[in-house]
Amino acid sequence: MAGSVMSRSFGGLVVVRPLRHTRCRGCRRGPLPLLFLGEGAPRCLDCADLGHLVFLPRGDTALTRRSREESTLSAVVVRFNRRKGRYERQGVLVEEAALARAEARCLADAEARRRRRARDARRRAVADERFAAAFAAEILRLLPGCPVDRAVAIATHASVRGSGRVGRSAAGRALSREAVISAVVASVRHVDTPYDQLLMSGVERHEARRRIAAAVWDVVREWEEAADVG
Secondary structure: OOOHHHHHHHEEEEEEOOOOOOOOOOOOOOOOOOOOOHHHOOOOOOOOOOOOOEEEOOOHHHHHHHHHHOOOEEEEEEEEEEOOOOEEEEEEEEHHHHHHHHHHHHHHHHHHHHHHHHHHHHHHHHHHHHHHHHHHHHHHHHHHOHHHHHHHHHHHOOOOOOOHHHHHHHHHOOHHHHHHHHHHHHHHHHOOOOOHHHHOOOOHHHHHHHHHHHHHHHHHHHHHHHHOOO
């Protein structure tokens, strides 16, 4: 691929990382780690007036883009991939000061993103705390006999963000009776019955649930029918 064609293909000056030993047509130095193909002949970076540029490997898109924006002179570095039969980008050559400015911009953005993530995390934590409190309050409204600390534990467990539990479902977020009772039932099943021991002994899940169903609903009904001791 001629230099002018590569320049059009890669959008600007192009420097090649050669596959075989090549000498500069100007100063005759070689082998060259990088060469410029301008004027139809391979030249080293110094002879091509590109020797003051520094190499930035590919991989960080934002840093590459900003380095080229900041650099008055830049070049794309490519290497021929024999297996694919085409030239592929390896990175860019940019002015050292431009790279430093681009790095500073990226660091500033990274710090801004970190602060934004921290603010978002705080907002989510407050929202999650409020939702768990509302969920616990709904448990106590529907089942006034449920111990307060137990209601809080059930609500906290059911409403963990990203858990996929009933508290994070649409019905759970709406504090529907079905979702709230479902969360309570799940807790009672594990805490107040031998359900877990049955599973560990090899009993199939559906059979284990059948065996402890009556005990689960006895607890739920007891909490539901109890006087609110507030």
